[in-house]
Amino acid sequence: MVERxxxxxxxxxxxxxxAEIAADCRRVLPNLTGVIACAVGTPADDQSAAAWDLSIVLxxxxxxxxxxxRADPAHKRFAEETLAPYIEVRKIWNFDVG
Numbered sequence: 001m002v003e004r005x006x007x008x009x010x011x012x013x014x015x016x017x018x019a020e021i022a023a024d025c026r027r028v029l030p031n032l033t034g035v036i037a038c039a040v041g042t043p044a045d046d047q048s049a050a051a052w053d054l055s056i057v058l059x060x061x062x063x064x065x066x067x068x069x070r071a072d073p074a075h076k077r078f079a080e081e082t083l084a085p086y087i088e089v090r091k092i093w094n095f096d097v098g
Contacts, residue, residue, distance in 0.1 A: 001036075001059055001060070001061060001096075001097050001098060002059070002060045002061075002062065002063055002065075002066050002094055002095065002096055002097070003057055003058070003059055003060075003094070003095045003097050004057070004058045004059075004060065004066060004092065004093075004094050005055070005056075005057050005092065005093050005094075005095065006054075006055065006056040006057075006058075006090065006091070006092050007051075007052045007054070007055050007090070007091045007092075008052065008053055008054040008055075008056075008083070008087050008089070008090050009051070009052055009053055009087070009088045009089035009090075010053040010054065010086050010087060010088060011086060011087070011088040012088075014085075014086035015053060017086065018042055018053050018054065019042065021054060021082070021083070021086060022040050022041075022042055022054055024082050025038075025040045025054070025056055025082075025083075026038070026040045028074075028078050028082070029056065029058060029078070032069055032072055032074055032075050032078070033065075033068050033069050033072040033074070033075065034060050034061070034065035034066060034068045034069040034072075035058050035059070035060065035069060036059050036060060036061060036065075037057075037058070037059035038056070038057070038058050038059070039055075039056070039057045040054070040055070040056050041054070041055040041056075042054060042055075059097075063094070066094065
């Protein structure tokens with residue numbers, strides 16, 4: 001299984017919309033191509049909030065499934081229209097979790 005970890009820092013003017021953006025992610029991402037599990041989080045403590053506004057962990061059976069997700073027009077549209085306009089910093093990593 002492959003986990004894709006996303007960490008986003010929203011721009012200052014968008015931080016008030018953090019809960020709304022997280023809710024949109026929870027509504028859309030689990031239904032996209034290849035996603036078998038999805039967890040969307042917001043900071044639980046001050047130290048986390050100082051660095052990040054949103055975390056997303058998506059699970060895929062294989063890297064090929066992850067690549068299908070990345071190529072999915074619905075994913076691209078969601079990333080470009082719902083996330084990108086509000087993001088100041090993004091970090092994304094993939095991990096093989098067996």
